[in-house]
Amino acid sequence: MPTAPTSDPTSDRRPPLLVAFDAARQADPYPIYRAIREADPLAGYELAGRRLTLVARHGDTAAVLQDPAFGHGYQPNISPFRPDGDADDGLESLLRTDPPDHTRLRRLVSRTFTAGTVAALAPDIASLVTGLLDVALEAGEVDAVKALARPVPLRMICRLLGVPAADETIFGEWAQVLIRGIDPDFLLTPDQVAGRRRAARELDAYFRDLIVRVRARPGTDLVSQLVAVHLTDDALTQSEVLALCSVLLVAGLETTVNLISGGILALARHPDQLALLRADPALVPSAVEEMLRHDSPVQFIPRTVLRDTEIAGRGFSRGEGALVLVGSANRDPEVFDQPDRFVVTRYAGSPPAVRHFSFGLGIHYCLGAPLARLEAAIIFRLLVERTGELTLIGSPPTYLNQSIIRGLGTLPVRLTTRDRGPG
């Protein structure tokens, strides 16, 4: 078991792999990433009898994520994270498949989850956010996670999947248990592993039921469309439809919640940057990219080596694991000017800053990126237009006890209505 962390991350004597995974580092994991990058940006470790390399630099990240020799299937008996081969955490489809299966599934789901589907949600997102802001401004002091960051992506993912509003709460609970469960088993308690299995079973049963209802009365939602693909050209099996529904919920919900809550925290901590946005709300899309880069909701992307290959002169053999440290690559000083600073104009320049990897890269590039960007753009636009004061209150914000997906558990803030002056 990992021992208690010391106060100075760089003086922690444990292997950097364990330090990087340590939930106690969640409030600020960046000093340890810097230490890893500077000591050895492709450091290898033994884990459960397998070699695992931490990929810490921007350039090596791009190389790994685009190299087909690095696969994503968990592949029982190959993953050092799931020594018992149990990958039942709702992410088996798409994310954990390699070509040719991945190519087929991605093509089919992209046919249903289109730019038009996402754009059509904009008016609903705006009216939901307006209502939530009305309530938050009236209250004056709120937990921004509960009041804003969670309800918007939860409502939208349910709307997209055709899940009735009455079931939103249980959906949110399953997603939270499953996202905690994607961490390596060595970080989880037996109760958390059991909870993951239970939530995956319950979610599966729910979607089976939904599919029966949708077959009888199809709608315009994604589940109806995936079922139609299954029924008409037999290109998707029923279990593939089920797995796709789960992956959309599990991959799409907590990540977006964390982008929004992390973004609110960044603005509250950087009043000068908030003032820039207030003066020019057209900067919001650039600010959202900077929120993603500066504090990525997905901190680690795992890969398994499918055939021998080489990155930056370092050999990788079949069966080894690679763990891309997204949070580190996004702050690599070799490509980002002042990488630790939060600068809302960073992606507004010409040419814009180099890309971040918060949505990944290559064939698994986030399918829901346009939806996450749209939700965040609408929330932050309305937030900067409508609020005057936006400050942190009470004790410091707390982080959830999880490693791969990083996010706030609570974010107490004070909000006031913006005084627009006379006229």
Ligand code: HEM
């Ligand atoms: C800020 C919000 C989000 C972040 C930071 C994020 C991040 C990511 C990342 C890093 C990957 C690639 C993982 C890898 O290469 O192993 C990914 C893939 C994926 N994301 Fe997202 N995501 C977000 C929102 C969403 C939303 C809203 C949805 C769906 C509604 C979604 C669905 C997916 C799916 C299905 C994949 C797998 C794609 C594939 O394997 O081909 N994500 N996401």
